[in-house]
Amino acid sequence: MRWKVFIRQFKIRKKIHLKLQTQLLIVFLFMSILPLLFASLFIYKNIVQVITERSENYFVQSVQKNSAIIDEELTYLEEFSKKLNIDTRLFEIFDNMDITNEVSLKIANKRITAILNGYKPWSSNIYSVHLVTPYYRFGEEDKNFYPIDTFYNSGVAKAALEAKGLLVWIPTYSYTNMYGINNLSDNQIEYGTLFSAVCEMNICDVSSGRVRRLKMNFENPILVINFREDYLLSLLKEYGKKDLINDVQYMVISKYGDVICSTNPQYGINHKYSAEWLDNLPKSEYGYSIENIDYKKSLITYSVSDVTDWIVVATVPVQSLVREISNNIRQYIIIIMIILFLLSIFFSYIISNIINNKVYHTLTVIKDIGGGNIGRVIQYDDKDEFAFFYAKLNEMSLNLKNLIYENYEVKIQQRDFEIIILNIQLNPHFLYNTLNIINWICLSGDTDKTSNMIVNLSRMLQYTSQNGNQLVPLGDDIDWLRRYVYIMQMRYENRFEIKINIPEELLKTKVPKLFLQPLVENTIVHGFKKLQRKGILEISAECTDKERIFTVEDNGCGMTQQRVNDILKFKGDSIGIANTDKRIKMIYGENYGINIHTQLEEGTLIIVKIPKYC
Amino acid sequence: MKMKKSKITALILAVALVMSGCSSSDDKTQQTTDTTAQTSTNTVTEATTVPKTTSGDPVEITFTYWGSGAEKEAIEASIATFEDAYPNIKVKGMHIPSEDFLTKLNAMIAAGETPDISYSASWKCQFGEDGLIYNFFDLAKGDPDLSVDKYLDTCWWNWSPTESAGPIMANVTTSLMYNADMFKEANVDLPPTTVDSAWSWEEFVDVAQQLTIDSSGRNAKDPNFDSNNISQYGIMFSPNWNVYMPFVYSNGGGYLNEDMTGLGLNDPAAAKVIQNFADLINVYHVAPTAIQSNSMPAAATALASKQAAMYIDGSWNHLDLSKAGINWGVGVLPINQNYTTFLDGGSLIVFKATEHLKETMLLYKWITNPESSAEITEMFRTIWLPVQKEYYTDAKKLDFWASEDLPARPTGFKDAVVLSTYENQVIATEIDVKNFNEINTLVNSSLDQVWSGDKTAEEAMTEVKDQVDSLVDGTYSGNRS
Secondary structure, three states: OHHHHHHHHHHHHHHOOOOHHHHHHHHHHHHHHHHHHHHHHHHHHHHHHHHHHHHHHHHHHHHHHHHHHHHHHHHHHHHHHHHHHOOHHHHHHHHHOOOOOHHHHHHHHHHHHHHHHHHOOOOOOOOEEEEEOOOOEEEOOOOOOOOHHHHOOOHHHHHHHHHOOOOEEEEEEEHHHHOOOOOOOHHHOOOOEEEEEEEEOOOEEOOOOOOEEOOOOOOOOEEEEEEEHHHHHHHHHHHHHOOOOOOOEEEEEOOOOEEEEEOOOOOOOOOEOOOHHHOOOOOOOEEEEEEEEOOEEEEEEEEEOOOOOOEEEEEEEHHHHOHHHHHHHHHHHHHHHHHHHHHHHHHHHHHHHHHHHHHHHHHHHHHHHHOOOOOOOOOOOOOOHHHHHHHHHHHHHHHHHHHHHHHHHHHHHHHHHHHHHHHHHHOHHHHHHHHHHHHHHHHHOOHHHHHHHHHHHHHHHHHHHOOOOOEEEHHHHHHHHHHHHHHHHHHOOOOEEEEEEOOHHHOOOEEEOOOOHHHHHHHHHHHOOOOOOOEEEEEEEEEOOOEEEEEEEEOOOOOOHHHHHHHHOOOOOOOHHHHHHHHHHHHHOOOOEEEEEEEOOOEEEEEEEEEOOO | OHHHHHHHHHHHHHHHHHHHHHHHOHHHHHHHHHHHHHHOOOHHHHHHHOOOOOOOOOEEEEEEEOOOHHHHHHHHHHHHHHHHHOOOEEEEEEEOOHHHHHHHHHHHHHOOOOOOEEEEOOOHHHHHHOOOEOOHHHHHOOOHHHOHHHEOHHHEEEEEOOEEEEEOOOEEEEEEEEEHHHHHHHOOOOOOOOHHHOOOHHHHHHHHHHHOEEOOOOEOOOOOOOOOOEEEEEEEEOOOHHHHHHHHHHOOOOOEOOOOOOEOOOOHHHHHHHHHHHHHHHOOOOOOOHHHHHOOOOHHHHHHOOOEEEEEEEOOHHHHHHHOOOOEEEEOOOOOOOOOEEEEOOEEEEEOOOOOHHHHHHHHHHHHOOOOOHHHHHHHOOOOEOOEOHHHHOHHHHHHHHOOOOOOOOOOHHHHHHHHHHHOEEEOHHHHEOOHHHHHHHHHHHHHHHHOOOOOHHHHHHHHHHHHHOOOOOEOOOOOO
16 A cells, blocks of 8 residues: 555646756655765664673673672672581570470470671661571561462472582572462562572581580571562662663573563563573573564673572663764764755755856847847857757758748748739730820721730730749740830830840740840839830840849939839839849849849940849 | 753753852852741751751761661661761661661761761660760750640650750650451441540450451351461550550559669559459450461551551551551540550751751751651651640641541541540659669560469569569659559
8 A cells, every 4th residue: 555655646746847957856855865874874784783792791891790799799698607507506406405395396496597687787678587497487577478388389499409409599489489478469568579598407516626416396497588589689680780871781690591581571570581692501600692582682781690590680672772872973973964055055056056057148139039130140259059959049040940931931021922913914004195195096906006016915814824834935025025015016116126036055944034124014014104206125135054034124214323222122103023033032042143234325225134043 | 851951951050059058158148047046936947948058177976876777768768868968967867676776876976987866765864874875855945946845745755854855856655556357347436536535455355355356267256266277466566665554544553663772563453454464364365476477477567467457566567557458447446544644756966076066956856846847747747746845735736747638547546546645644654763674674574474364463563572672763844653
């Protein structure tokens, strides 16, 4: 389920468009923080290892000392039990005791209590000392009691009797369980959990120089020395206070793993401790082991007591050994991370700014191009990756310009020409005039002429109405021009004559349709308008290596230079010549076109230059 | 983390400010607390709730004491709070088991390591006569906190009419305790809690018989009762002077004879009482013999384990009983005529060897004030009874330590323990009788024969009288005890 959520989140995240600055920041953070984390993890692992090794020694010494302290507290009890065996006073008390007499027992008890107290050091932490016999318990009255019927079946008595005079240590036990007491619970009595040293007594008297042994009708008295569990615990706790770290758990266990006392409340007296190192542990042994306890790696050091055979065990979570260092490392990492974070923010800001500047600076140009100003060029001085990018962009801009020109402007112009040509075809003024002339000729009865006129006009209309190619064979165009001139001659009653001198080889070459008509019209309409003499219009052509040159020459009244300029720049009433010039330039390029040379009252020479083949 | 650190810093700063403030006005504080102490009668409380600082270098005082585990814990904790209140006084508390106490103390004195202040039993009067300890009357002079009038009249450990080892530090009294469940099971009425309704001895024996049960479930009144196989005793008692002396006094007897020249326990009035107790064991078989009780738990535990229904001994057992978590109660002693009892207890003695008398007296007041610290208060609510009069006369103050709402104070406690004692008290035997310790050792040994049934009380006491009489030297109060 969780991974689904993760993927969903990831998908959502994928949709987010990150700013360049953020992306840079993320990259920087990854680049800086990941290595930092790896490095510190590595360092931390190393430190943990080194410290754990060092601590092993420290804590081995610690448990040894602890064990020694406990030994010191307990070791005199061996001496105690031995001295008690050869105590002459004790021998005599038992020797003279009448066990059936209550008063005798009480008196004996008072004296025995005093003797036992005498052996107890003043600062002793013994809870109680008793000499237990099947008929009486000698020793302190107000402390614990021993139920007569169960005492000799208890673990305490059995251990003492088995050891035959040696002092035996009984690990912490529940008092009521040990003695089968069922009308009390351990927490109702202050001696609920005890550990004890027990010893079967062999009371004798050596004061006279020879050993007198006590003759007993019953079992030997058993010396029971009781300690409360809290006492050992307080020793451990007191010692633990001096430790470097405060979460060391101390524990005393028997060699069978029975917990005698533990600062860790988890290990009660019924707990059985088990570990590999616990098996076959000889006396005075010490050592360490590293184990996982409650999923925590812990250092366990142990030392075996000389006196009791018990083992002092210290358990230290490795984590707490290195807590300070790991805290320090964590702090350093956090500080470095913050610094790196700030640096990352700073640099990502700077770098994204630089990049943005490079981009935004040229953005106005791009906007401009987008706004229609195609062909603008980005000025970029650096020689970085952007330079190449912008060069390509410029190239694109120029190409775009050409493309647009070709696809857009040329088409517009073509339409313009078509309109112009259409204008020529359908010039109603021309038609009107021509038809008027035809009418007059017809009225005069010259049917041949009429017929000629009509044929010419119809041929003209037919030619012009042929849509299609811009370029037509020169011959066709000249043919059309002759018909036009014929009609114009009819109209102007042969006030001019026309000479057409075109080399044969040019007639098949292609020229812009009707390109000479505006020139001829201009000459006839304006050049010969006010002319007194007979006008001569000469149309000729020649061919050079590269170009074809057409000349339209007249002997008309000429033009002012002002008018020449007007004619060529779409000013005034005649736009035909300028249109033709524009068409030629558009078709063949700027190098070609129309030139006008004129002299007032003498005539005009119009030169049309177009390429040789096209 | 940061937050914590700044808080800690603030705390340290605040403490530093307070400390510097205190140290600069050290002498002033001392003076003002002294003057308030003179004007107010409730100063014990006030003086201790306001932390004082004493001027001068840090001093260490040694305090020797005995007591059970609970008492040791209370004293240790109380010392800690004392040290907190007086930072320049360090108290070295030494807990010595009571059976070794005098020996160890004498050893310390012999080695020149005399403590400054100590618990003490009846041997203190000899210490006083030997000039080892301060006369409390001298110490109390000019100190209204320790004014003699504030204390109960019966609780003074005086070794002469003008010389005193001081009042008892905390009282105990002789108390009848019982396991209420066992009364219910035997269908017997609970012991009365007022002096007026107290049982006569015969009624008491009758109840004890009903509560004594053999292994077959028969009680001691049953003709077939098997006194060799008793599983539940009606009564246990401590065979000591503190148990039988209230009965002796009430019966018109005394520890000493009329003219205080010899033992009085052999007189019929006293011997009868002791014989009555011995008969509980040997005639009625309602109390265990010494051998029987030797393998039984201590009486408070025996009540918990239902091995005994009633118990007569000192009130210090109340703590054990309340800790045992049983349904227990207290009644008045079975004395239906001339009810007489006493408050008793050790006292704190101040050794003349002390070099820090002022600081030692501060500790003296701290330990004896029921309200000085939570731990001491707890002791006065479980084991101890106060010594200051106001804790008996002022209803509020009485409730402070004796309220029956407190966990260790059973129903009827005020009547059965406090009132019955307060209204019928004489000076405790051990406080009044000179050479009590030596005399009582002899008496006790002799009484063993009475408890065992070998001799009658009168016989045993008459036998020991010759030995005892040479030790008898009257009483400190001058009146018969």
